[in-house]
Amino acid sequence: MSEQLWRKNLINITxxxxxxxxxxxxxxxxxxxxxxxxxxxxxxxxLDSYKPEDMRRYPSADAGPLREALAKRAGLSVDNVFVSxxxxxVLATAFRAFFNSDxxxxxxxxxxxxxxxxxxxxxxxxxxxxxxxNFHISAQSLYGQGNxxxxxxxPNAPTSLAESREFVRDVLEHNKDCIVIVDQxxxxxxxxxxxxxxxxxxxxxxxxxxxxxxxxxxxxxxxGEAYGSAExxxxxxxxxxxxxxxxxxxxxxxxxVASVEDEEYFQATLRKVITTRESxxxxxxxxxFDVPKSQTNFLFVTHPKYKAKDIFEFLREKGIFIRYFNKPxxxxxxxxxxxxxxxxxxxxxxxxxxxxx
Ligand SMILES: *Cc1c(COP(=O)(O)O)cnc(C)c1O
Numbered sequence: 001m002s003e004q005l006w007r008k009n010l011i012n013i014t015x016x017x018x019x020x021x022x023x024x025x026x027x028x029x030x031x032x033x034x035x036x037x038x039x040x041x042x043x044x045x046x047l048d049s050y051k052p053e054d055m056r057r058y059p060s061a062d063a064g065p066l067r068e069a070l071a072k073r074a075g076l077s078v079d080n081v082f083v084s085x086x087x088x089x090v091l092a093t094a095f096r097a098f099f100n101s102d103x104x105x106x107x108x109x110x111x112x113x114x115x116x117x118x119x120x121x122x123x124x125x126x127x128x129x130x131x132x133x134n135f136h137i138s139a140q141s142l143y144g145q146g147n148x149x150x151x152x153x154x155p156n157a158p159t160s161l162a163e164s165r166e167f168v169r170d171v172l173e174h175n176k177d178c179i180v181i182v183d184q185x186x187x188x189x190x191x192x193x194x195x196x197x198x199x200x201x202x203x204x205x206x207x208x209x210x211x212x213x214x215x216x217x218x219x220x221x222x223x224g225e226a227y228g229s230a231e232x233x234x235x236x237x238x239x240x241x242x243x244x245x246x247x248x249x250x251x252x253x254x255x256x257v258a259s260v261e262d263e264e265y266f267q268a269t270l271r272k273v274i275t276t277r278e279s280x281x282x283x284x285x286x287x288x289f290d291v292p293k294s295q296t297n298f299l300f301v302t303h304p305k306y307k308a309k310d311i312f313e314f315l316r317e318k319g320i321f322i323r324y325f326n327k328p329x330x331x332x333x334x335x336x337x338x339x340x341x342x343x344x345x346x347x348x349x350x351x352x353x354x355x356x357x
Contacts, residue, residue, distance in 0.1 A: 016117040019323055028346055030337040031321040033157070033186075033298050035217035036276070037269045037340075040262035043218075043255045050251065059250040062237060066253045069260040070225055074197055079230040083248055083256075084240060087185060087211035087224030091151075092118055094207055094226060096243065097235040098179040099124045101148030105178075108137050110330060112153050112183060124148075135159040135292065135300075139167050143174035150175050153183040155190050155295040158325065158335040162187075162295035168196045172203045179232070181207045188215035188270055189277075190295035197227055204229035214297060215270060216259050221252040273297050277338045283348050287355065298337045306355070308334045314354040320347050 019032035038044075063083040071078045084090045095118045099105050102125070107115050109128040119126040125148070129141035135156075142150050150171060155162035172180055180203075187195050187210070200206050207228040213219035226236065248256075259266070281291045281299055289301045302308060312324035312334060323335040336347065 011121075013120050014117070016114050020321060026319055028320045028339065028343050030298075030339050030343065030347060031323040031335075032219070033214050033296070033335075033337045034219050035214060035269070035297065036273060036338060036343065037217055039217040039255070040259050040265040042258040042262045042265070046251075046254050046258045050254075054250060057250070059247050059253055061241075061247050063248040063253050063256075066223070066248065066256045066260075067225075069257045070227075073260055073263075074227060076200070076227060077230070080200065080227055080233055082226040082228075082233050082236045082240075084224055084226075085246060085248055085252075086213065086222040087183070087209050087226075088114055089222075090209050090211075090224040090226045090236075091115075091181070091183070092122075093236050093239050093243075094179075094181055094209070095119070095122055095124060097239040098181075098207070098232070099149045101178065103146050103148035103178075105149035105151060106142055106144060106147050107151045108141075108156070110135060110156070110159060112157050112185075115151055131156075131159070135161055137163055137167070139163075139170040139174075142171045145177070147175055147178045149178045149181070151181040151183065153185060154194065154196075155186040157186065157296065158298070158300055158323070158330065158333070159292070160186075160294035160296045160298055160300040160335075161292060162190050162194045165193060165196050165199075168199065172199070172206060176205065179205050179207060181209060183209045185209070185211050185214055186296035188266075189274060189297050194295065200227050200229060204231060207232055212256060212259065216266065217269065218252075218255065218259060221255060223248060223252050223256045273338050276341055276344055279341075280336075280338060280344045280348070283344075284351075287348075287351060298335050300333055300335050302333045308332050311351060311354055314357075315347070315350045318350050318353075320350050322347070 066083050067078050067081040071081045104125040104127040106127050108131050110131045131137050197208050200208055207226055209226045212223035277294055284291050284301055289303050291299055291301050309324055315322055
């Protein structure tokens with residue numbers, strides 16, 4: 001009998017599962033933490049004046065103009081900024097560049113589910129540490145002589161909770177022999193005093209990642225960035241140049257710069273999302289939900305009487321997509337992205353209808 005042995009050599013991987021992308025426009029889509037509002041009107045202007053003949057030319061290999069705009073905004077030098085195709089690619093590049101130890105890298109058990117996917121794919125050994133019963137990360141659990149690296153999201157997903165700057169400093173003080181990655185995807189929605197971007201000046205083993213996908217309303221353009229010491233960024237550029245020849249495209253660079261240069265619109269959009277988040281949280285509490293204080297553009301809720309999965313399925317039937325994770329510790333929770341006020345009213349009405357059934 002000839003067993004087909006080549007199958008043994010196929011990659012063994014559990015793929016990342018993203019929020020479902022519905023085909024219909026009528027769907028209310030609150031399942032991928034995308035922004036409820038469009039990007040800056042300055043982005044619109046770039047598109048209106050874009051000359052298709054510019055597409056003939058390759059883009060800047062290192063997304064130079066965008067790195068410069070980001071560096072300027074952050075008060076850093078261009079050597080401290082790395083840009084790639086979404087922060088998922090930024091993270092993949094960082095994992096390749098920095099997690100080459102034979103010691104395991106460490107991350108919380110409840111966090112962004114791309115970290116285990118990259119570890120799997122890149123054959124990086126890892127160890128998870130449990131978040132506490134309130135879903136907070138313990139700094140001590142990340143201390144380590146034995147760490148090959150540390151990665152966590154702050155604010156964290158899907159928990160929506162943030163840890164303090166003191167927490168980040170504590171983790172850094174206890175991890176001087178490895179690289180610490182802080183994924184700040186949601187930091188723009190958080191209270192002042194959470195952002196630790198400036199700490200990259202003090203800790204040359206700190207890498208802070210960020211993305212245009214959530215707070216800048218540009219998930220479809222695939223832009224993500226990282227900030228760190230010039231040494232870290234140099235290694236990331238070297239890895240990017242050698243394993244992928246897929247620079248950020250011209251249109252993403254130009255629209256990205258336009259977004260970064262419109263601080264006023266950016267702040268106004270953040271305020272709108274935060275205001276809606278707070279009022280939605282209040283309404284869900286009135287319906288009996290437990291709603292931890294979110295520092296993101298989503299809520300992570302549970303109800304003592306109703307099954308999360310049943311609510312999720314009921315809303316789905318009505319064309320309202322939220323996120324349910326069939327995973328240990330969080331299978332009684334729902335993650336609801338903050339949409340427009342109107343979308344939130346429809347979502348709340350859907351839940352009320354569910355409760356009356
Ligand atoms: C959405 C998200 C990302 C990825 O963002 P992209 O830039 O779209 O790849 C990274 N980390 C966390 C925690 C996220 O929620």
